[in-house]
Amino acid sequence: MGEPDAHQTIEYVARNSYGRLVAYLAARSGDVAGAEDALSEAFGVALQRWPEEGVPLKPEAWLLHAARNRLIDASRRRQVRQKSEPYLQQLAGEAESLASAEREFPDERLKLLFVCAHPAIDETARTPLMLQTVLGLDAARIASAFLVSPAAMGQRLVRAKTKIRDAGIPFTIPEPPEWDERVSFVLDALYSAYTAGWESVADPDSAHRGLAAEAISVGRTLVQLMPEEPEARGLLALMLHCEARSAARHTSTGEFVPLDRQDPALWSRTFQEEAEKHLRVAAACRHIGRYQLEAALQSVHAHRAVSGEIDWKEIALLYEGLVRLAPGIGSSVGRAVALAECGDAAGGLAALDAIPASRVASYQPWWAARAHLLQKLNRGPEARTAFLRAASLSEDPSQRAHLLRRAES
Amino acid sequence: MKYALLVHQAQEYFDRPKDPAMASAGRAYGDALQAAGLLIGGGGLEAPQTATTVTLRDGKRHVHDGPYAETKEYLAGFAIIDAPNLDVALEWAARHPLAGHASIEVRPLLGSHFALGTAK
Numbered sequence: 001m002g003e004p005d006a007h008q009t010i011e012y013v014a015r016n017s018y019g020r021l022v023a024y025l026a027a028r029s030g031d032v033a034g035a036e037d038a039l040s041e042a043f044g045v046a047l048q049r050w051p052e053e054g055v056p057l058k059p060e061a062w063l064l065h066a067a068r069n070r071l072i073d074a075s076r077r078r079q080v081r082q083k084s085e086p087y088l089q090q091l092a093g094e095a096e097s098l099a100s101a102e103r104e105f106p107d108e109r110l111k112l113l114f115v116c117a118h119p120a121i122d123e124t125a126r127t128p129l130m131l132q133t134v135l136g137l138d139a140a141r142i143a144s145a146f147l148v149s150p151a152a153m154g155q156r157l158v159r160a161k162t163k164i165r166d167a168g169i170p171f172t173i174p175e176p177p178e179w180d181e182r183v184s185f186v187l188d189a190l191y192s193a194y195t196a197g198w199e200s201v202a203d204p205d206s207a208h209r210g211l212a213a214e215a216i217s218v219g220r221t222l223v224q225l226m227p228e229e230p231e232a233r234g235l236l237a238l239m240l241h242c243e244a245r246s247a248a249r250h251t252s253t254g255e256f257v258p259l260d261r262q263d264p265a266l267w268s269r270t271f272q273e274e275a276e277k278h279l280r281v282a283a284a285c286r287h288i289g290r291y292q293l294e295a296a297l298q299s300v301h302a303h304r305a306v307s308g309e310i311d312w313k314e315i316a317l318l319y320e321g322l323v324r325l326a327p328g329i330g331s332s333v334g335r336a337v338a339l340a341e342c343g344d345a346a347g348g349l350a351a352l353d354a355i356p357a358s359r360v361a362s363y364q365p366w367w368a369a370r371a372h373l374l375q376k377l378n379r380g381p382e383a384r385t386a387f388l389r390a391a392s393l394s395e396d397p398s399q400r401a402h403l404l405r406r407a408e409s
Numbered sequence: 410m411k412y413a414l415l416v417h418q419a420q421e422y423f424d425r426p427k428d429p430a431m432a433s434a435g436r437a438y439g440d441a442l443q444a445a446g447l448l449i450g451g452g453g454l455e456a457p458q459t460a461t462t463v464t465l466r467d468g469k470r471h472v473h474d475g476p477y478a479e480t481k482e483y484l485a486g487f488a489i490i491d492a493p494n495l496d497v498a499l500e501w502a503a504r505h506p507l508a509g510h511a512s513i514e515v516r517p518l519l520g521s522h523f524a525l526g527t528a529k
Contacts, residue, residue: 120495167517168410170494 006050010043013059018136019221021063023112024105027171028090029071032115032133033161038074042066064105109134110225111171117185118169125160126189127196132157134221135214145196145211183226187235187291190218194239216243223278230282234291237275237282241298244271256398264305272302290326293318297334312341329359329366337369345376364393368403375406384408411449411491411518412498417482418511423456434506435486442490442501451488485511489518 018039025035042063056062072089094105115121116130128142143153163169174182194215219236226232248266249257257263279299282292297318304310319335332355340348352370360366371386387407394400435453442448457476464471476483485507492498495515502513 120499167515168412168492168494168498170496172494172496174496 004055006055007047009055009059010046010050013063014043014136017060019109019112019134020105020107021060021067022133022136023108024064025067025071026115026133027108027111028094029075030168030171031071031161031165032112032129033158033165034071034074035067036133036161038067038070039063041070060105107225108171109221111173113186113222113225114174114182115164115169115171117182117189118164119182119185120167120169121160121163122156125156126185127192128153128157129160130186130189130218131193131211131214134218137214141210145193183229183231184290186222187231190215190222191235191239191291193218194242212239212243215239228285230285230287231289231291233278233282234289234293234295237278237295238291238298240271240275240278241295241302244268244275244302250398254398256396256402258402259301260304260310267302267305272305275299275302288321288325290322293322293325297322310341312338316342329355329363333363333365333369337372340373340376345373349373349377362393364390364395367393371403371406375409410494410498410520411489412495413514413516413518414451414488414490414498414502414505415484415514415516416453416486416505416507416511417514418485418507419482420457422510423458423483423485431506438504438506439488441504442488445501447490447492447497447501449489449491451486451490453486454484457483482512 021039022032022035025038026032029035045066046059046063050056112133113130116133117126121129128139128146131137131142132139139154139157140150142157143150146153148156194212196211216236216239219232219239222232223236244267245259245262247268248262248264251257275295276299279292279295282295297315300311300314300318316335316338319331319338322331323335333352336348336351338348339351349370352366352373355366367386367390371383371390374380374383374386384407387403391400391403391407394403439448439451460474460476462473462475462477490498490501492501495517498515502508502515505511505513507513
């Protein structure tokens with residue numbers, strides 16, 4: 001075994017420790033953009049010096065040390081925020097002792113996640129901010145997943161980071177009365193990263209797919225950081241259950257396969273078992289929430305691999321809970337379909353029609369559900385119209401093709 | 410950090426007769442801010458029609474009757490506070506007696522440009 005390769009080490013640290021390094025620096029300076037800049041400069045210095053001088057014993061501590069010098073310089077140059085100076089002096093002392101001591105530097109990623117999903121941050125910036133600061137993804141890659149131009153995404157991120165610094169958003173863990181709401185902002189932002197990745201599952205090489213995997217890895221981190229929060233486990237279980245089916249969602253020729261027709265043999269047992277494990281731990285907390293219910297729904301579908309059938313009564317019950325806990329068109333549509341699958345197609349259709357028309361005019365799942373129920377009721381011509389409408393609202397080509405086929409069935 | 414809590418409310422609330430209960434709630438709020446060691450200053454404002462606006466353009470002074478802009482909501486009061494961070498400022502904004510109908514805008518003061526006393 002020779003010396004550790006400098007470039008490999010730098011790449012490894014950038015991949016595995018980026019979020020922790022940014023979180024540590026930002027939690028002390030209150031300045032995310034400043035922390036990122038200082039860290040990227042520190043990586044630059046490492047790239048120059050490590051190949052010649054050798055890789056330091058503790059690469060992360062070395063980078064922190066280099067980054068804090070830059071943070072202090074930058075803060076002195078600006079001379080605006082004298083308040084952060086004491087933090088930076090403290091940081092200097094800590095970085096010094098971290099470099100020599102055995103202990104690891106503290107993990108501040110949870111505080112950073114709460115800052116990214118703070119209610120004072122523009123909602124459309126929360127998910128991108130989380131992906132960038134915690135995983136180090138660049139603005140262009142995030143932009144392509146969210147279908148906006150890289151320039152617009154860059155601007156959105158810069159604005160959010162400026163707000164964090166200038167408005168004084170604190171790097172703290174919220175206390176109980178706010179805890180549930182603030183956790184839900186973090187979870188929603190993460191779920192939106194996952195769904196941005198999920199929607200174009202047809203193309204396994206797209207930027208989206210990578211994003212789904214990244215969202216799951218942040219989800220696992222989140223569970224480590226808040227092991228007592230059942231909703232974090234609920235969200236992770238939900239994402240894992242969906243991810244478990246990625247190979248079953250399309251035929252080898254790219255045709256869309258609806259969930260109830262998927263071949264369970266193609267589902268990933270490993271992901272499903274990991275999901276079930278988290279759901280069990282979450283259930284023991286006895287504090288039900290939206291994500292646990294949504295994961296439980298997926299879990300009922302997953303059980304078909306064992307029982308051979310879908311327990312629609314259980315699904316209807318879970319949707320009942322979801323409609324109460326997290327009302328929205330999504331859960332109302334799900335409940336209506338479950339009702340129909342339990343044998344009451346007319347009741348399901350009535351439930352769909354009870355949702356105000358203005359809210360569902362361009363909501364694809366409502367049209368697909370309506371078409372499906374009309375077909376069950378042998379109302380062919382109306383079903384066909386609804387299938388065509390659902391197809392025209394589909395963004396995924398394979399799903400559109402599937403709905404068009406059903407329109408003609 | 411210093412923050413301004415800017416209270417904006419609709420014209421109709423200015424037009425209503427003054428409510429003594431609201432006035433004492435306002436005083437109690439100021440006292441509470443002071444007791445917490447956060448208050449630098451502030452107060453409620455008379456209706457926008459009492460405002461006079463001054464501009465200086467090309468060295469010429471213009472004075473006109475009324476607030477600086479015609480909008481649906483007008484500034485009704487403000488407080489300058491010195492809070493450790495945004496969350497604390499937001500907490501106090503939510504406690505403002507007018508928060509039930511008015512909007513409380515929380516804006517950080519420019520760090521070093523404005524010399525103001527510290528709270529206490």
